Amino acid sequence: MTEKLFYTDPKVFEWTTEITGVFEHDDLYYVTLKETAFYPEGGGQPADLGWIGNYEVIDCIKKDEEVFHVLNTKPEEKVVDCKIDHYRRIDHTQHHSGQHLLSAICLDLFGINTLSFHLSNETATIDLDVSSLSDEQLNKIEKVVNDHIVANHKVNVFYINRDEAEKYDIRKIPEGIDRLRIVQIENIEYNACAGTHVNSTSEIGLLKLLKTEKMKGKIRLYFICGLRLLKDYTEKHQLIADLSKLLTTGQDLLLNQVEKLKEANKEKERNYTTLFNQYADLLANQIIKEQGKEKVYQIFQELTIKELGIVSQKLLENEAQLIVLGTKNENKLLITQSGNLSIDCGKIVKEEANKYNGKGGGNAKRAQCSFTNEQSLEQFVLHIKEKINI
Incomplete structure (x- = not known):
């Protein structure tokens, strides 16, 4: 039976001993030693790791009071110098x-x-x-x-x-x-x-x-x-120091500065939302002028899915019936309808989007899905236009 140095002297990190046994299982080698300081996993404490000679110990387990050291390579030596990861221990x-x-x-x-x-x-x-x-x-x-x-x-x-x-x-x-x-x-x-x-x-x-x-x-x-x-x-001290430098303020004023930035960002978001709503009105009018009110299909380069929702709502307010809007920025698609059509947007997404590596969901009037790339997004929109009877 292996002498367990982790019990007799838990501060032993390096020692020389003999290999008493090696057996192979599932391409791994289980090694027993005459003495070991490697603690096997147990009682909530993870196993010690380290080296037996030049061989890395990737795990250490105990079975029937014997300690087994798990290696990727079979050791050839009989006498070995052992070393555990002392920081980990x-x-x-x-x-x-x-x-x-x-x-x-x-x-x-x-x-x-x-x-x-x-x-x-x-x-x-x-x-x-x-x-x-x-x-x-x-x-x-x-x-x-x-x-x-x-x-x-x-x-x-x-x-x-x-x-x-x-x-x-x-x-x-x-x-x-x-x-x-x-x-x-x-x-x-x-x-x-x-x-x-x-x-x-x-x-x-x-x-x-x-x-x-x-x-x-x-x-x-x-x-x-x-x-x-x-x-x-x-690590946290360095993070705070970096933030203080980035925001050009003392550490004692850092929280106050972040609160100011947060408020300023909220104000910018409010202003942007106001401006985007005005832009969405113009965009909806232009789309309906070009495509009519019955069916609208359009893929944008930079808009977010949230912004597509605003544009879609503007189109509905302008009496558009079916609206299919996509964004290459996020590879996402939004399908909405006025409620006057006998189609189910959620069913379309559920049954058809997976054919193009898309996933999503929704209800009869509104559904959303995401794709792995721009090509799949574009192909799905073409599929809806050509294959789905709307």
Whole structure:
């Protein structure tokens, strides 16, 4: 059985060992080692990645207490130098310990149990057995968690037999395991857990709550801590600095400047809408003069689908009966009719547009569809003109 260095010394990132076994399955190679620091996926914590010799470890799994390292290439050496992605490991360790502390504080402050923990390269979340959390509760949780991080509580790891569990205030005892690995945050909690953890709460780094969202009637709480929090802060700080430079204003006035730009943009949109309505009146009159009121077919180069809707309405006000308008700008089509025709615009789109890689929908009087390219849009309009009996 492989010696699991991630349990005995979780800060081992490089070591030399022997390959004890290799087998192939589905063009991948599963390698066992005499000793390994690669943590296999489990308990909400993703697997460690890294290298065995010059071979990249793309996954790490555990089965029947054995650890298997997944490679794309079969290693030929017997003795190998191994190295894990230490940034990934530290990131996972900080978030796993951060989750323990966060869950403990949610329970201690408000009696809220944690249902599950999810950790990926992008997000860290806990699902809480509660339907809502107020801003005051979230602020309190975040403050107390960070107070305990600064207090630098020691984190202890030890093993007990199952019949000894009643001696400790363990939040949840896993089923079917006789030998329990206990992670204790001194003065906070005991937790049965097989993941990697920091030596003291200060190693978690500061923890920030990001947002909540509803998940099947419960609350999913997003958080970030440690090295990932620093990376996130650095990126956001650079973004704010770039925005300040772009808008030629200080960071403290940035929000005010954005609000001014937002209002100015709304005013421009209102002015543009007024002008476009006037243009649409002229355009509708011109189209009817050229094509008549019975059927109107026209594809524009630059208009948006929203603007096609305005033109279509103007044409209807001028007693046009059938209106088919397209835009190459968005490769979209709008079909409308006055209500005096025995045709169904939505049915036309549903039954015919897919023949030209189009998709959309609508009702009898109005339907809209989109296409993958200009050619399909143009071909569909020709199809309507030539094949559909209107």
